[in-house]
Amino acid sequence: MTKLTIRTYSYLFLVPAFLIYFVFYLLPTALSLFFSMTRWTLTDWDYIGFDNYVTFFSETALSIGFRNTLIYAVVTCGLKVILGLLLGAFLTSTALFKNYLRSVIFFPTLLSTIAVGIAFSIMMHPSSGLINTSLAALGINGPDWLGNTKIALLSVALVDVWKGVGVATVIYIAGISGIPAEYYEALKIDGGSSMNAFRYITVPLSRPAMNSVIILAFIGGLRSFDLIWAMTKGGPGFTTDLIASIIYKQYQAGFYGLATAGNVILFVGVSLLAFPLYKYLTKSEVYL
Amino acid sequence: MSRDISRMLVERVDRSRSENMGISKQARRVIVAVIALVLSTVIFWIPFYFVIINSFKNQAESALMNMSWPKSFHILENYKAVLTASDHMLVRAFYNSMLLTVLSIGVLIIVSAMAGFVLQRRDGGRFSSVFNFLVLAGLMIPPAIVPTIWVLDSINLFKTLSGITFVEVALHFPFAAILYKAFVATLPREIDESALIDGAGGGRLFFNILFPLLKPVTSTIIVLESINVFNDFVNPLYFFPGSNNATVQLTLYNFMSRFTTSWNLLFADIVLISIPMLILFIFFNKQIVAGMTAGAVKG
Numbered sequence: 243m244t245k246l247t248i249r250t251y252s253y254l255f256l257v258p259a260f261l262i263y264f265v266f267y268l269l270p271t272a273l274s275l276f277f278s279m280t281r282w283t284l285t286d287w288d289y290i291g292f293d294n295y296v297t298f299f300s301e302t303a304l305s306i307g308f309r310n311t312l313i314y315a316v317v318t319c320g321l322k323v324i325l326g327l328l329l330g331a332f333l334t335s336t337a338l339f340k341n342y343l344r345s346v347i348f349f350p351t352l353l354s355t356i357a358v359g360i361a362f363s364i365m366m367h368p369s370s371g372l373i374n375t376s377l378a379a380l381g382i383n384g385p386d387w388l389g390n391t392k393i394a395l396l397s398v399a400l401v402d403v404w405k406g407v408g409v410a411t412v413i414y415i416a417g418i419s420g421i422p423a424e425y426y427e428a429l430k431i432d433g434g435s436s437m438n439a440f441r442y443i444t445v446p447l448s449r450p451a452m453n454s455v456i457i458l459a460f461i462g463g464l465r466s467f468d469l470i471w472a473m474t475k476g477g478p479g480f481t482t483d484l485i486a487s488i489i490y491k492q493y494q495a496g497f498y499g500l501a502t503a504g505n506v507i508l509f510v511g512v513s514l515l516a517f518p519l520y521k522y523l524t525k526s527e528v529y530l
Numbered sequence: 531m532s533r534d535i536s537r538m539l540v541e542r543v544d545r546s547r548s549e550n551m552g553i554s555k556q557a558r559r560v561i562v563a564v565i566a567l568v569l570s571t572v573i574f575w576i577p578f579y580f581v582i583i584n585s586f587k588n589q590a591e592s593a594l595m596n597m598s599w600p601k602s603f604h605i606l607e608n609y610k611a612v613l614t615a616s617d618h619m620l621v622r623a624f625y626n627s628m629l630l631t632v633l634s635i636g637v638l639i640i641v642s643a644m645a646g647f648v649l650q651r652r653d654g655g656r657f658s659s660v661f662n663f664l665v666l667a668g669l670m671i672p673p674a675i676v677p678t679i680w681v682l683d684s685i686n687l688f689k690t691l692s693g694i695t696f697v698e699v700a701l702h703f704p705f706a707a708i709l710y711k712a713f714v715a716t717l718p719r720e721i722d723e724s725a726l727i728d729g730a731g732g733g734r735l736f737f738n739i740l741f742p743l744l745k746p747v748t749s750t751i752i753v754l755e756s757i758n759v760f761n762d763f764v765n766p767l768y769f770f771p772g773s774n775n776a777t778v779q780l781t782l783y784n785f786m787s788r789f790t791t792s793w794n795l796l797f798a799d800i801v802l803i804s805i806p807m808l809i810l811f812i813f814f815n816k817q818i819v820a821g822m823t824a825g826a827v828k829g
Contacts (some may be wrong), residue, residue, distance in 0.1 A: 244553060247652065249731070249732060250535055250651075250726060250732040250735065251647075251648050251652050252732050253648065253652075255644040255647060256648055256661070257647050258640070258645075259641035259642060259644065259665075259703055260661075262700050262703070265681065265685075265696070265700075266682075266696045266700035267668060267701060267703075269677075269681060270673065270677035270681050271677070273673045273674070273677040274676075274677045277677055284676075284679070284680055332566075336559070337562060338560070338562075343566055343567075345811075346574045347570070347574070347576070348819070349574070349808075349811060352757055352761075352807040352811050352818070353761075353804055354763070354800075354804070354807075355761065356779050356782050357782060357800040357804060360782065360799060361580070361581050361797075364622070364793060365577065365580065370595050372596065372597060380804065390592065404573070412819050412823055413823050416823040461670055465672045467764055468764060470756060472541040472786075474784070486672075487788070488655055488724075489675060490767075501676050502674060502676045502677060505674045505676070509671045509674070512670055512671060516670050517670070524677070
């Protein structure tokens with residue numbers, strides 16, 4: 243069989259894919275380790291050791307990106323995990339109009355992030371935006387959603403959740419629909435309420451789905467760029483800058499070595515957080 | 531047998547409950563549904579309506595940023611203005627985006643299906659753990675931007691359609707390969723064996739026999755990745771700059787600074803750009819959801 247395997251399942255099949263993957267992804271990733279230690283003009287470079295990393299960690303305008311990125315990832319991921327679970331449980335129950343509701347919640351995930359960001363930044367205008375004029379009609383004085391440095395990052399995170407909760411919801415729906423109906427029947431016979439069913443069956447047995455949502459949303463949050471760029475461009479000042487938007491700013495300014503150092507920090511950060519999280523989550527999974 | 535008994539018991543419990551509180555339970559269901567409908571309208575429909583209705587207004591009226599009914603409709607005028615602005619930039623952008631989407635999905639499907647086939651059939655072999663690790667890493671680790679530009683530039687592909695196409699293929703390859711690998715695992719090896727006995731080689735086996743059987747996962751990947759590539763903003767921003775090269779997402783970004791006072795035109799652009807996705811959503815809802823959940827639950 244081995245000879246047959248070599249001929250039939252030839253590694254030649256991998257060549258086109260891995261050639262493209264190598265040249266346009268793996269090679270640049272490997273090169274970034276070197277170029278992050280240079281002062282770089284694309285045509286010429288000087289080796290400067292860890293200077294770029296030192297700059298990144300010492301300048302507030304750059305290091306604020308770590309804190310913001312972590313906050314953004316945790317907030318968006320947390321809200322998607324919780325809201326997705328509640329929506330998923332609701333939309334697998336006997337609720338009326340659930341197909342319609344599922345479509346409405348899901349549709350924003352297909353929209354362009356830039357379009358969503360522009361529309362919401364107009365609606366979040368402090369004085370004449372739709373959100374604050376509506377709140378004013380109810381007698382509430384709405385905040386300056388994107389201009390107040392304390393809440394601007396959270397406002398963008400909320401829009402991110404608005405757009406992305408649909409994916410979390412459909413993943414939960416797939417997970418919850420896979421729970422055998424007998425468990426719910428058994429609980430019913432024992433006189434459990436629907437709250438009990440949610441607490442003792444749905445939540446623990448949708449753990450695989452929850453883990454997927456956590457991983458996807460967390461990595462997505464750490465990497466996100468489009469929405470913050472469309473809504474605040476990192477402002478006011480640089481209070482809402484994420485690592486990805488700092489990379490873009492340094493790139494635009496022509497600091498290619500510094501931008502690449504940002505890239506390396508981002509991917510080291512993602513691997514250091516995401517791989518252990520993934521390991522931890524899959525270890526504590528409950529199997530049916 | 532015991533299952534039947536438990537079903538009967540449940541039904542009896544159900545019936546006795548609904549006899550006791552049939553009306554209140556029904557009423558609760560209706561109340562919950564009404565609340566859900568109101569919330570979904572406020573949270574999701576109002577933003578859609580706001581964008582659409584403002585794209586019908588004239589500039590002065592859209593500057594008020596409210597959702598009142600337009601005093602006068604300027605539908606054709608606005609949409610024509612957006613399409614012809616900057617020497618028909620949006621039309622060119624639609625052409626570029628469509629071409630980029632078709633090319634990258636075409637290449638992606640062929641190379642990932644081939645790779646997924648061999649990766650699955652030789653799973654557990656000598657190099658499989660290396661390949662699997664490389665593919666998984668691509669799912670998590672964000673691409674290095676400037677070195678990619680440097681690589682593109684050194685092979686004269688920077689700012690070219692082929693360059694950005696290869697980048698899109700490389701970045702979406704891990705997801706597609708994992709889906710294909712998982713699906714190939716469901717095709718029994720007996721198919722391979724009988725094809726080989728009939729004298730087919732590896733190439734014939736894959737292209738004539740297995741690839742057609744992969745159609746369900748192929749259609750899922752086509753739909754899902756078309757959305758991702760069409761909506762991609764970051765990669766064209768970095769790797770495909772220049773006003774001649776604009777993709778639809780970049781026109782939106784350019785118009786944002788250009789039309790700072792003409793919300794009506796900006797909104798018309800948003801509506802035009804969202805229409806292809808709406809059409810995909812209506813026709814391929816199932817594949818989209820299947821793709822998103824399959825990728826997640828497998829990974």
